[in-house]
Amino acid sequence: MGDETTDGRKARGQRRRAEIIEATLRVVQRDGAAGVTHRTVAAEAGIPTSLSTYYFATLDDLLVAALTSVTDAYTARIRAIIDDGGDMLRGLAELIAESAGPGRDRALAERELSTLAARRPALRPIARRWRAHVAELARHCTDDARAAAALVAASDGLCAAILIDDAPADPGYVQAVLRQVVGPCDAV
Amino acid sequence: MGDETTDGRKARGQRRRAEIIEATLRVVQRDGAAGVTHRTVAAEAGIPTSLSTYYFATLDDLLVAALTSVTDAYTARIRAIIDDGGDMLRGLAELIAESAGPGRDRALAERELSTLAARRPALRPIARRWRAHVAELARHCTDDARAAAALVAASDGLCAAILIDDAPADPGYVQAVLRQVVGPCDAV
DNA sequence: GTACTAGTTGAACTATCGTTCAAGTATGTC
């Protein structure tokens, strides 16, 4: 029991569950969190509406699962940057700059869902995760707690600027701003 | 014609319009942007549903007006800080820290609506306004363009952190982080 | 007064929503 499942039915169920979550994210990316309904998600996944409610009894359950999926993928990227051992600010800058291109939909989905989190306490711990990971990355760049907090805040703000402001998304520029935030003459 | 209106009917109409916008903001603060419907807004304002559609033909019109109202009030605060001539980082920090207390609902409403802006081009210029004002404030604090960009990003990120992370909202702490962002030994 | 405009009302239309449910099919257990 637990993770190892030999039951073909449950395995199929988990696959379906994942399919529905992916369909939900596509809907969020296309129409925003407001466009998520049992019906739109089911249509996107090519299944009957009632099957969506079978796996996620309420819309909140569905949104929580979708947000969790997005943030998990994102935090994995950050963890890879930390474990890679290279220039972390460079890696973070490249990740942020992605929000202007291929990663825009994902970044937008995360923002929509994390905005939802401000109002629904159940979502908050999940929305907090990527901040915790950026904070951990920051701790590898500086010993100053204020500088670390500044890096987390600036990363969030830069991403928002790219999404809303159509700000320049040159990784080099982003990295320069991040370096400015951490401090001019510290480590790294 | 123009601004001066002697027509009592039009004057009443403008008052109604303002009432509806205020009711909309109360709904956004209470239930989020997703809770804004012609019916909820009308109920909040104590008027029939059809009167809401009389002034705002579509829901988008209503949301645009509400977002404009919020950002106008916020940018006025920032402009007051600039014109006051005091310690601008202090003023900005106090404004940001308000998001943890009395200004939470307003900050939340602005975030909801600016998130909407990422998807609806019509809202973008409005959402950009407060960034432009913070950028102007930043230009009074530093000559470095990167430092100014960093200040804008960090301000946004700190506000988000307060809303979602339940981060400490001590004005002194916020100010310290902002100073870290602008640079250790620059002007002011 | 009459004619005109701006604002106001309540009812109605159609569409979609979240959710429920009884019935059906595959898969696993014995």
Place this chain on the structure above:
DNA sequence: GACATACTTGAACGATAGTTCAACTAGTAC
């Protein structure tokens, strides 16, 4: 085989949504 479990389906329920509309009132111009 029989039986239980997990998944799947289509139809339906009541509630609420955006929007429209004809009728009505209040203020303006003549």
